[in-house]
Each structure stands twice: as structure tokens, then as C-alpha cells.
Amino acid sequence: MFRIALKDLFARKRRLVTTGVAVVLGIAFLTGTQLLSVTLSDSIKSLVGDVYSSFDAVVRSPRTQETPFGQPIRTQVPGPVVEQVAAVDGVASAAGVVESPGPELVGNDGKVVGGGFGPPTLVYNWIDDEGLRIGALREGGPPLEPGQIVVDFRTAESLDKRLGDEISIATTQEGVRQYQLVGIVGLGDGSQSTGVRALFFTTPEAQRLVNQPDEFNYVVAGAAEGESQAELAGRIGDALPEWQVLTGEAFTAENQEQISQFVDILEIFVSVFGYVALFVAIFIIYNTFSIIITQRTRETALLRAVGATRRQVVVATLLEAVVVGLLAAAIGLAAGYGLAALLLRVLSGFFTIASTTPGLSVGVVVLAVLIGVGVTVLSAVIPAIRSSKVPPVAAISEVSVDRTDLSLSRRIWGVVLVVGGVALIATGLARVGPNPLYQVGGGAVAILVSVAVILGPLLAGPFSRLIARPFSIGGRVDGRLAGENAARSPKRTAATAAALTIGVTLVTLIAIVASSIKASADDAINNSVQADFVVATASLTSFGAIPAGSTERIEQVPGVAEASPVRFALLRLLDPVGVATASTSTTIPAGQLGAPPEAPAGEDDFALGIDPATWFDVISAGDLQGAPEDLVAGTLAAERSFAEERGWRIGDTIPVYFVATGVQQLRLALTYDEPLGQASLWLPLATFEPNSLPLFNVDSQIFVTTEPGADTAQVQSDLDALFADIPTVQVQDLQEYVQSQTGPINTFLGIVYALLGLAIVIALIGIANTLSLSVLERTRELGLLRAVGMTRRQLRRTIRIEAGIIAVFGTLIGLVIGILFAIALTIAISADNPGVLRFQLPVTQLVVIVVVASLAGVAAALLPAWRASRMDVLEAVSST
């Protein structure tokens, strides 16, 4: 029996290939991303280890706050602490380290290098003690003058700069300045660069550039001979109890941890799409097995007639599935390995990666085999059992197309899935139950499956004939035949279309949500911003690169009525609601001594720093309670609904924790109706400035209004001229401002579309697959058509139209479900955050999606159509 199964399998190689391709793609994607992230994370960990390997102990401030940006923010260490550390017994050497973002590198094209994606630019001070310095000199010497700079070799290469050349730096406060390149370093032992663009300056210059004179981000110490890291850290901790002390190992581990968290999130994000692709692949392979096994009915019946048991028949099919699964897993793994290697090679252009060869782990191999074989066997088991029920008499019957109506169990399961799915989504949206997110997701999957197994087959027949109608105008028989062919086996058509439905549903959902977010942002900005221009930083990553004093200079421009700066702050709310919702306190890692993290439990949030004198002229904040003049030092303003939720009243004292200054009692002086963006809290600059870290104590945007009747074009060009030589700053009109605020959504959307594209490609392979098998099944029919005068062109057209019908069917259903899901999601989000989402259908985009998916379906039919048209008429007519 096994021999028969295997012989049969390898006798039909093309079928073997088509069955496996879907699984191969799914597995390749899944293992590829996994291999990539494992390799990346290992590589980065070892680099981080190398970079900080010379540190025996690190002294830093206990005053810290987690941020949504990964790295926690922390206050600095004053310069004199370095001497205190150096004086501790067992410390051989000590140095203060400046390690901070802020200034940006300006490329040869006059634009900021990086910004958005890619390695961040960090400012370091040059430490003379080689044992404590990050990086070793490869060329030149240290920066001795304030106007000198040392960069890592990769940055020098990318800018095409040599020793003695000038490098342009966009400073946060003084515009662009030129520095002379005096040295080039490699990190670690000199041969590597981490994933950052490292800029080294003299210590005072570095401190000045990041706005923290005579302060360091942390202090490092090297141990004397024979002194262990733990002993050293313990001794320093005892001597400086007000500071936090870490062993070098703990510090390295913490950095590695932060990076791997980022890599993990990336991996999860990408894996989600891998699993979507796999889910689609399951549909394809299930469908393929169903068709193959139906076509083989006569063969199976013959085997049964000559004495094979039902069990043997099932086992033979499952064996076939195992072989296909194993082969697909192996090929998929190989392809995944190739994919990972390719991506690593691409990434190594940006980052240093220890090895561009992905490390193959047992786990990944097991995953590939388990999923490959599991998915294939599961897909085959139901058709196999069904085929084993075929009575031997069927061997005589001629037609082997599954024309059975929907079975009762299918209808029942379909209804159960729909009802269950709707219930899950409903409870998820109503926030009843343990995990609303999983409930909504599970419900969505249930509904999709149900659509594929019952709604799809019910609709497929009438729908196919309907779509075929325009193609059959004037009695055109190819369109008519295509419609009938798609309608003759509704289950097959529905299952094939379902794969496309999944991809289109997700694309539609995401397109609508993105468009709604954009529409809402557009609304919000247009409603609340009264300004005519916004002076903003060029990239979202460069915080405050608007030079100090810009507001005053803008106000000098003729035609400008008012200019109001805004700053950005992170804070922690310690009011009862904030304390109650506080995330669990961070555990203190091993190797961390001295003062524990000082921040009390509370809710992390962010606030805008504003100038009350001008802010309410550039922003329409709706109804105000309290007056802008009340916003003096020690007060804050809150969005009304936010204040009401937390039970705050005007005049209440709200405890707030700032990293820079610790717990402060702020008085609520004003509430407003219309927030700008997501900030529910506004701090007058009088409160903001003393409580802010230097890094944040700079303008991030300046809103500008013009005088009535002013020539706005002239004002804009004057403003442009004002910031012409500062590449980090852009002058935007309101439209450009909206675009810059929603721009990242487009980038994100692009990535998501690319990843979902894979699922759609798999679905198209499914269409090609189904059509190939259908063509095979209809050989005689096609032969007859050709014999009575159908041209090859007509035959190809018939098959292409059939593919088009399937694709349009799958796409339209996906569109409808996607829109429904988007409505549900909008309702869910709006219930929590009213006004965040205004439902908006991106009509053009959706039309493009439908057209592209449908045309892609037609393209998928090209090969089967060509093959069908090449078949020999005589052989086809006389085939059995």
C-alpha cells in the first residue's frame, strides 16, 4: 500500500509541486524571520558585550522613568561624582560618559542623515583612558579642540569623509556647525561598529552639544588587579549610597535586554504575517487535497474493489501528505535560510552584524517540520476519510467532480462558527472576558472560516454566473462557460477564493483604519490649529533641534502675528487613578546595587509644554474653564474629559513625578475641550522648564499665525529663509503639517502591505493550482470544445475569465468582511477614546485593491490557460 501511495505521488510530480508550493512559502517566511531575528539578536548581544566589555562598574542616577520609546529616561550624574568614584578603594580608573541623542549628522546633500529608520546618531565624549572608552582608534588621534570630531569608520565611509575633512553637525541650539575630522574609531576592538552613528567630541563640547554642562549620563569604573566586578560595585555602592551602581556585566545584560526586546517585537510583528500566510496556505493545501482525492475517486474505488481496506486507503493518503509536508518543510526551511541570509546581507549594510550566516537552531528545524507536516496532514485527513467512504461501485461511474450539496454538518458548523465568532467579537468589544484582543481576533478567524465553508459555497454559484454575465454579452460562449465552470463546483470555488478573501480582508481593514486615523488627525489638526505655519523638526526622532531663540526671531518676520513654541515632556501621574493603574514595579536586576529606582508607582503619560500667553491664539482649545493667565509656575492644564474621568477639579493639587526633579505638587488651573493630538496634559513653560531634562528642554514645534491681510507666501519664504541653513527644521503650512503628522502611517502601511502581499501571492498560487487541477479534470470537455471549433485563444480566455470570477468573488467578500471588521474596530476604539477615529472609507484605495487583486487572479490563470490551450485535441477527446 505504501509503495502504491509513493509511486502515485512521484508519478505526478507537477501535482506534488503545486501542492507543496503554498506550504513552502509559508514555512520559508516563518522560519526566515525567525532565523533572522535569532541571528540578529545574538549578533547584537555579542556586539553590545564587546562594546561595554571594558566596564567593571557603572554609576548612574536612580531617577528614571520608562518611556514608550524603549530606553528609559534618566537624570544625569554631576561631574564631581567622577572624582568620588575614582577615590573608592579598588577603583583603578574612572570616567564620566556622555552618551546621548540630540545633534544630528548632516549629509553631503545638506539633509539630515538617517531620521526615521536606521541607526540612531549618538553623541559621546572622548575618554582618554582606553580601558574605559567605547571604541578604539583606527586612524588619526583624539579630539583635542572643541571644533574637532572623531566618528566611527562606518559613518566616515558613508559620508565619504577622510581625516582633515569637515563634518557638518546640526546642533540643537546653534544651527549647523562644522567640525574637523581628526580620528576614526572602530567599536569594540576597533573592527566593529554598533548599530549607532557614534560622534566623539571633547568632553566639554559633548556636554555642551547635548545641553548638559558638566554632567554625564553615567560614570564608569575599571577595577584594580584582582578585584571582582561584584566586589568593586559593592564598594562603590557603599561609598556613594545616593547613586545606583551596576556591575559591568549587569549593565551589559541590561543593554542587551533592551535591544532584544526591540528585536522580539520586530519578530512578533513579522511572525504575525508569517502565520497569516500559513493560514492562507492551509486553505490552499486543503483545497488541493480535496480536489486531488476527488479526482482519484475511481482509483481509490478500484483499490477498494481489489481488496484494500478503508484504513489502508486513508493511511496511503496521509502518507502522501507526510511526504509532501516533509519535502515542503525541507524546501521551505532552505528557502527561509536563504531569505534570512539575504536580509542579513542587506541589513549588514546598515548595521554591523557579527555573521551574515544565519545560525540554524534545532528549534527552527523542529518548527518547520512540525508545521509543514502538521498543516499538510491536517489538510489531507478530512478528504482522505471522505474518499475512503467511496463504495467500490464508484469505479465504474464516469464523472469524478464533487457536485454534492453542502452537507448538514457543514451547515451546522458554519452557523456555529458565525454565531461563535460574532459572540466572541461582541464580548471582546464589550470587554467582557479574559482577553478582549484574542477574543476579537479569534472571532474574526471563526467568521472567516465560516464564510469559506458555508457562505462562500452558497454564494459561489449565483455569484459566478452574475460576474460572468458581462463577459457573455452577445452570446459569447467563453464567458458563459467560464461562469458555469466556476459555478459547477461551488465548494471548490469558495475555498479557492477564501484564500484571497483572507488577504483582502486584512488589507481592507488596515487601509480603512489607516485612512480613518488620517482623517481624524486631519480633522483634529484642522479644527484645533489656528496657526498658518508650523516650524517643526524634520524628523520625528530629532526631538528639539529648533535652535533656541527661534520664536523671537520668527516674531520679527514681517506679517507674523504670533509665534508659540511647544515642547514635549514625559511625566508620571501619582494621583489615585494613576497609582491604581500603575504597572508592576520594575524588578531590580541582579548586579544592581546602591539606590533603587526612585520613581514612585504611577501612570506614565506625556505632556506638552506651552506658552500660555500665546498658545491659545494659535490653538483653538474649545471651551476653557479657568483662564490662560492662571497658568503660572506650579500649575498644569488638562483636557476636560481626562480631568473628569480622574475626578480632578480646578484648584486640585495633582502629584506628578518628573525624572529631573522628582515628585512635584501641581495645581490644576485650567481645563480645555480640544486636545492637540493625544496630549491630555499641558504644562505652562513656567512649570515645564524647571522640571525638564535638558534633552527635552528645547522647542519641538513652533506654531505661527500671520496678521490679517498678510502675504502668506511672502511670510513663508521669509520663514524658509530664516531656517534655510538648518536642515533639521522645516517650515510647514497646515497641509504639510498634517502630512508630516500622518506620514509615518504611510510608511507603516507600506510595510504591512508588503508583508500581506505574501498571503495574497499564496492565494494566487492557490487559484493557479485549482485551475490546473480543474483543467486536468475537464480534459475531455476541453478536447471536445476544441474539436467543435473553440480556438486556443477562446479557450485561454475562458480559463482566464474563470480565474477572474474566482478572484473577484474572493476579493469582494474580503472587501465586505474587511469593511465590517473595520466598523467593529472603529466602534471599539471610539468607545474608549471618543473622537480618535472618524470612520472613513478610502474609496480610491479600495477600488485599486479590488482591481489589482482581480487582475492578479487573471494573471494567476495564465499558466494553466496556456497549458490547457496546448493540449492535444485528439488525446483529450479520447482520454478517459
Add this chain to the structure above:
Amino acid sequence: MSTTPPPTAQAAAGAVEAVKVYGTGDTEVRALDGVTVDFERSRFTAIMGPSGSGKSTLMHCLAGLDRLTSGRVRIGDVFLDDLSDAKLTELRRDAVGFVFQAFNLIPTLTAAENITLPMDLAGRKPDGPWMDQIIGIVGLSDRLSHRPSELSGGQQQRVAVARALVSRPEIVFADEPTGNLDSRSGHEVLGFMRYAVSDLGQTIVMVTHDPNAAAYADRVVFLADGRIVDQMESPTAERIIDSMKLLGG
């Protein structure tokens, strides 16, 4: 090619020195070994012969479904050997009618749609009165909207005959058209074919090994080992059986 004699006015189709060889060397089979034959207009010709005699090959080559190794075949005054696949398809569509032994109809189309299929493929309107006449003759008026699966085997073959006749082709080829039918249905189908020739002036060439079926023809051509070995005008079943005994079939 200009040496070929012009077709005789009466011949609807014909072959000149037709040779068809399958395989090479030891496995070489000469399915047709120099067949020269004409099929006159408005006559019903049966091709008979034992299995492997080349009768089906001859028909396939005459109908443009297969190509000769050497020699020439023509339909009307068109020689098929030089035609491209597209031209050949067009010729089959416009000038040839087919009736196969089984699986004659497209299962997704109704009887009426199956009948007009060649004309629909050509993008032509069927000739209404003619079509009605044909459908009336084959007795399918009340079955037109049915699908093949809802028709009996005899009805299906009658639909096939109607399809072959409806475009008024130069010639109709029938390959064992009654092979799958019970004798009553078979006689019905053969009766229609006889009527189409006698009363409507059609030309039909039928391959069969059933002497009773061949007896409906005006003329029988006997093939053996790829050659024409005998011909008979106005045959009867008894004379055909006698002839076949002589041929060792």
C-alpha cells in the same frame, strides 16, 4: 502543390496517398498506408474495418484533428495539410460537424446551448428556421433547456447530431455514434443521420464496426492494415457481414 488535381465537383472531402506513421524503428506502425479516397457530396459513407485497420485515424486526419505523415487531405476545396492550428480550428468550427461515441456535450451548457456551440464560438447567429427544423427532426423541442445530465444517452446523441448539422457544415464526421446506445436509440440516431443525407442533402462520414449501422449508409469503405481493401454501394447488413468475413475481420 500545384500538381494536385483540382477537386471534383461532387467530393465534399477526400484523401490522396494518405500515410500516417506512429513511432519509429521497431515500434513503427503504419496506421494509414497510402489511402486515396473521395467522399461525395450528399452521400452517407461508412468506414469499416477491424480494430487497428486505421479507420479512426483516417477519420481524425480527414477532420483535421490529426495530421498526416505524408499525402494530402481536403475538406471542400481546402487542403488541410498547410493550415495553421488556428485555421484548422476555424475550419472544424465552420465546415465540419462532429458526433463522437460518448461525451459529446458540455455538461455545463443546456441542450440548446450545446447545439449552437459552434456558431456561438464563431460569433454567428444560428439560422432560426433551419435550427427549428433540425430540432424538430431530432425531436428535442421539449428538452432544449435541459442539461446533458438530465438527458438519456439516446437524447444526448441526438443533441450531438443536431449540433453537427445546425451550422450546415461541408461534412459531418461520426465516430461510432451508436457505440454506447441500446439498439432502439441507435436506430433512432441513425435514422436521423439517414434523413439528413437523403432529405437535407448533408454529407456524412461514419466510422463504425457495426454492420447494422453501416447498412444505413449509401456506400461502405473497408479498411485493413491502413489500406482500402474493398468498397460496396447500397450495402445491406448481410452483404457487409459476408464481406467482413472475407477480410478476416
